[in-house]
Amino acid sequence: xxxxxxxxxxxxxGLGMVLISIALGFxxxxxxxxxxxxxxxxxxxxxxxxxxxxxxxxxxxxxxxxDVALVLALVGFLATVALARFAERxxxxxxxxxxxx
Numbered sequence: 001x002x003x004x005x006x007x008x009x010x011x012x013x014g015l016g017m018v019l020i021s022i023a024l025g026f027x028x029x030x031x032x033x034x035x036x037x038x039x040x041x042x043x044x045x046x047x048x049x050x051x052x053x054x055x056x057x058x059x060x061x062x063x064x065x066x067d068v069a070l071v072l073a074l075v076g077f078l079a080t081v082a083l084a085r086f087a088e089r090x091x092x093x094x095x096x097x098x099x100x101x
Contacts (some may be wrong), residue, residue, distance in 0.1 A: 014055045022048045035090075042064045046076035 001043075025048060028041035050069045058063035 011055060013057075015052065015059075017056065018048050018051045021050075021070065035087050039080065039087065042083070043080050046072065046079070050076070057098050 022045055025041045025045040027037045029045065030039055032038040032041055050072050053069035053072065057063065057069070
């Protein structure tokens with residue numbers, strides 16, 4: 001097997017495995033019993049989409065896809081932080097209890 005054939009096989013297998021992980025993340029996102037499961041599934045799907053951008057950039061040699069991956073990573077981080085803050089406020093006690101005392 002030549003190095004070019006090995007690289008092609010590796011890229012195709014990598015894309016296939018990342019697409020499977022996106023599908024599994026979507027299943028967990030749709031069927032997750034709670035908010036925490038859905039947030040983790042969404043974060044996993046974001047990381048998988050970033051991996052698709054990276055592997056596809058290797059396949060095509062297009063460096064602009066790495067910029068797309070970087071922007072997706074930043075947006076995914078901000079979305080995770082926002083959803084964590086939303087979950088924290090949603091689960092916070094509302095009967096006047098204060099933990100700062």
